[in-house]
Amino acid sequence: MKINANKIVEQVKQKLHQSSDIKSRLVQFFGCEVAIIYIADITDNLLMNNSLVYPMVSFSNEVSNNVYKELKDKVLSNHEINEYEKLDDAIDGMLKGMCLIAVSGAEKFLCCDMEKITTRPVMEPPTSVVIKGPREGFTESIKYNFALIRKRVKTDDLVIKTMEVGELTKTQIGIVYFNSVADKNVVKRIENTIKNIKIDGVLDAHYLISYLQRNKHSLFKQVGDVEKPDILVGKMMEGRVGIIVDGSPIVLTLPFVLLEDLQNSDDYYSQPVRVVFVRILRLIGVIFAVVLPGVYVSLEIYHYKILPTEFLVTIMNTTQGIPFSPFVEILFLILLFEILYEANLRMPQYFGMAMSIVGALILGETTVNAGLVSPPAVMIVALSGITFYIIPSQAAQFSVLRLIAIVIGACLGLYGMLIFCVFILSYLSSFDSYKSAYLAPTAPYIDNDQQDLFVRANIKEMKKRPKSIANNRKNANRRSNNED
Amino acid sequence: MKINYRQLSILVFMSFVALKFLALPSLLYVESKNMSWLVALVLMVLDAIYVFILLDLMKKSGQNNFYNFLKQCIGTMPAKIILIVLGLKYALVVANLSKGLEFFVVENFYERLNWVVFVLPLIILTGFMVYKGSRNIARVSEIICWPIILGCLYLAVKSIMGVEPLNFLPFLEEGIKPLAVSGFKHISWFGSCTFMFMLFGKVDFNNEKKSTMIKYIIISILLVQLIFIIFYGLFDVTSPTHNYCISDISQFSSGRSSIDELSWLVVSLWVSAQAVQLALYSYCLVQVIKFLFNVKSNAVPIFIVLLYIFMWSFIGEQTIRLENVFLTPYASIVTIVSQYVFPVFLLSAYHIKNAIFKHKHRQEVVNAIE
Structure with missing residues (x-):
């Protein structure tokens, strides 16, 4: 079916419900009517002018009868030109930032890539800040x-x-x-x-x-x-x-x-010796984040006798006169901490600093002075709260686990906490992610992968790809010429 | 859902040490006195030999589960009798582990603990692990195995200065007889590889390293011996009064004043290990029920086993000290038959059946040629 440029403009506008950002221009090209249709805000105007409109209006060579072919092969200087037989397909292309060209008398539509990419510049992502190493982060494009x-x-x-x-x-x-x-x-x-x-x-x-x-x-x-x-x-x-x-x-x-x-x-950009220390520290941090408040509650409620005497006396002195049970005390503090965190996260940056001061210093100090909570409880919650963000991507899960641990610690004591920990281990051991065991390379133990678990071997020595990740076993060796 | 050879070795290790650090050292001392460690050593070495017999049987069974293997070797009825005896053994171990754990937890962690509060979390954990199967139990064992080894070593190093070497002399003063009596009486605490029967067809022997099993068996024997020697070296004639070896060595108890924070961690780890062992033997019991009654689903057998654990907690609360059940000659006979007679019997049956089959085959070939 032959195309009529004028009608196509109307059809496109109709298909897109007369959206106001649909723009079009009719150009006479050697006696033939050509419609250029595009979406204003996602199309690069400068690029369109330079590679489409200007070449068309300034083209002075002789053209054959096949205007469509001449336009496609000799005039348009765009790097990507697609041809579509159906108008719907051409409109799909237009919605992705292409410019639709309809030549009267032709049988196909032309679409040139004119997408205007609007995105923020490449920046260092806030959750993956490094001291040494590349700082480029992904963008939204x-x-x-x-x-x-x-x-x-x-x-x-x-x-x-x-x-x-x-x-x-x-x-x-x-x-x-x-x-x-x-x-x-x-x-x-x-x-x-x-x-x-x-x-x-x-x-x-x-x-x-x-x-x-x-x-x-x-x-x-x-x-x-x-x-x-x-x-x-x-x-x-x-x-x-x-x-x-x-x-x-x-x-x-x-x-x-x-x-x-x-x-x-x-x-991977630091000394291996330091990495061992840091990774063990992260693991300890995770354990602190999840179980420390629960253990504190269970010790205070059920097992205070197993605390060393001097430590017990210190705790007793500081918790004297607190009107709440250790469970409520810890729960109250965690609630306070979570509220502060949520508020701090969504507040404008210039308020954030003030909030930190109000939260950490004034609120913390005054609740202790008012005798609502004890200093050890504040310390435990603060430590647990900080250690969450050693692994920020897991913070949400840890905060739920911490709450469960506190409830179990308060109801069942240390025995309950132990059963809870074994249960979590068992639960985690029970599932696989795309042919890879979730707790690998610890359970199942994979000897080869211990080189990058707690100890990070020298990069030169890491010659094999990890076996805990499902990968192409035929290509298990990393490409390396360090055979020594 | 198979487990690998290393995981099997770790399960053997855990099973070797699981029941040894609670009441056993004090019970052994009653008859065999300062030579009790020798009883434990001999029986553990015997257990170790049987691990390799069972491994051989496992390989011979190929992909068959234990029941199918039994049926092929000795027929259906004898197979069911063997399963019943094994079921008794597993039931004994499950009872011992759950009650032992209960007494241990109540004694060391609480002044008072309601038995329902104790047993409910344990049942949930056991049910979940059994439902998830042998691979799950093996993986959890893998995670807690080395912390337990290190924890026990820490206890040993911490306590070794208090050991009196003279407590172990004179050597074999009363001869071997008291040791034999003690060994027979307490053999129910051994027989640590019976769980392997229920893993037939579930172990992947690819990448098998024989040294791994040997390594873990040696570690378990050495660890048990180390703890036993320290226990007898510390407590000598007062040993029978110390019912909880691991916590008494560390001087850990909520009722005592001398407390060590790290020992407290070791004892906590020990509780976790006991819970995992309970899951392992409950799993074995579930498998026996499934084989015996030809049940396909896991739900009913698991429910029965959990009910059994619950009942023990309830009955035990009323009257029975578990040690008394475990000390009966019947319990010893069940262990001897299940652990030491069955493997040899099955190995012989397998070879005889194979020999008969080969003979028949040869005859058929000869007849065909004639």
């Missing part, structure tokens, strides 16, 4: 994010696949992995899962998590998230697959094992 990865990986082994998810948002999702390293079955499963997602829209990477995780109702995180390209590439080199969502600076990674959150990109 999938194209920028692909570029950040490509910048680090100059190999034909890198695979980037894109697909669209979301009936209304048609969000672009990218799957990135190394062809020779990632496990093919894992890649296929991820692809199938994403393809089968039926949802109105995907506004952030976290929308995909509930589709990707196998234990739907689990409290624990089952999908990894990174905000920096160097970390993502590091994980991909171990066999993981990255999932990038347009509009989100968070990239999801699979498979995920719990202990990978103990690792930090800093670890």
Whole structure:
């Protein structure tokens, strides 16, 4: 069917419900009417003028009868030109930032990529701050994010696949992995899962998590998230697959094992000896964060006799006259801490400092002076609260676990806490994430992977890819010429 | 859902040490006095030999579970009799572990503890772990194994200065007879590898390193011997009054004044280890019920086993000291039969059956040629 440029403009506007940001321009090109239709705010005007409008109006060479072909081959200087037979397909392209060109008398539509990428500049993400090492973080633009990865990986082994998810948002999702390293079955499963997602829209990477995780109702995180390209590439080199969502600076990674959150990109840029210390410190921090308030409550209620006498006397002196039970006291403080945290997080930055002073100094000091809570309880909650953020990506889970631990400590004492801890271990041991055991390489113990668990071996000595992550076993050796 | 060879070795280790650090040292002392450690050593070495016999049987069974293997070797009825005896052994161990844990927790952690408050969390944990299966139990054991080894070593190092070497002399003053009597009487506390029967067909022997099993068995024997020697070296003739070896060594108890914070951690770890062992033997009991009554689902057998644990807590609260049950000759006979007779019997049955099969096959070939 022959195209009529004038009518096409009307049809497009009608299809898009006369949206006011649909703009069009009719140009006469050697006696033939050409319609240029685009969405104003997502199209780069300068690019359009330079590569489309100006070449058309200034073209002075002779043209053959086939204006469409001449326009496509000789006039348009854009790097990406697509042809569509159906108007609906052309409109889809237009909605992604392309410029639709309809030539009267032609049978196909032309679409040129004129997308205006509006995103914040590449910055250091607030949750992955490093002292040494790269500071670039992902942005909300999938194209920028692909570029950040490509910048680090100059190999034909890198695979980037894109697909669209979301009936209304048609969000672009990218799957990135190394062809020779990632496990093919894992890649296929991820692809199938994403393809089968039926949802109105995907506004952030976290929308995909509930589709990707196998234990739907689990409290624990089952999908990894990174905000920096160097970390993502590091994980991909171990066999993981990255999932990038347009509009989100968070990239999801699979498979995920719990202990990978103990690792930090800093670890690979520091001395191995220091890393051992820091990783053990993180583990202790996690234990403190989750169980310390519960243990304190159980010791105060049931087991005060097992405290050393001097320590017991100190605690008794400070808790004398407190009107609440240790359980209520700790619960009250945690509530206070959580409120302060929430307020601090969402408050304008210039208020934040004032809030910290009011919260930490004034509120803390006055509640102790008023005799509502004891100093040891404040100390325990503060320590637990701070240690949460040793592993920020797990803070939400830890805070729920901490509450459960406090209730168990208050009801059952130390025995209950022990059973709770074994239960958690058992629960975590029971699930796998995409062919990888969740507690690997500890349970099951994998000898090869101990080189990057608590002890981080010298990078030169890490010749094998981790076995705790499902990856291509045929390519288990890292490419290395250090055979000595 | 198979477990690997290392995990099996760790389960053997845990089972070897699980029942040894509670009442056993004080009970052994009554008959075998300062030579009690020798009784434990001999019986543990015997157990270790049987681990390898069972490993051999496991490999011979291939992908078969224990019941199928039994049926192939000796037929259905004898198989069920063997399962009943094994079920008795597991039931004894489950009772011992749950009651032992209860007494231990109440004595060391609380002044008073309602038995329901004790048993409910334990039942939830056991039910969950049994439901999740042998791999889950093996993985949890893997995590807590080394902290337990290190904790026990810490206890040993801390207490070794108080050990009086002269307590172990004279050597074998009363001959071997009291040791044999003591060994027979308390053999129910040993027989630590019977759980392996229920793991037939569930162990992946790929990447098997024989040294791993040997390493964990040696560690368990050395650890038990170390703790026993320290216990007798510290308490000597007063040993029978110390019912909770691990906490008494560390001088840990809520009623005592001398407290050591790290020992407290070790004792806590020990409670976790006992709970995991309870799950392991409950799992074995569930498997026996499933085989015996041909039940496919896990829910009913698990419910029965949990009810059994609950009942023990309830009955034990009323009258019975568990040691009395464990000290009966019947319990010893069950252990001897299940741990020491069955493996040898099954190995012989397997070889005889194989020999008969080969003979028949050869005859068939000869007949066919003729």
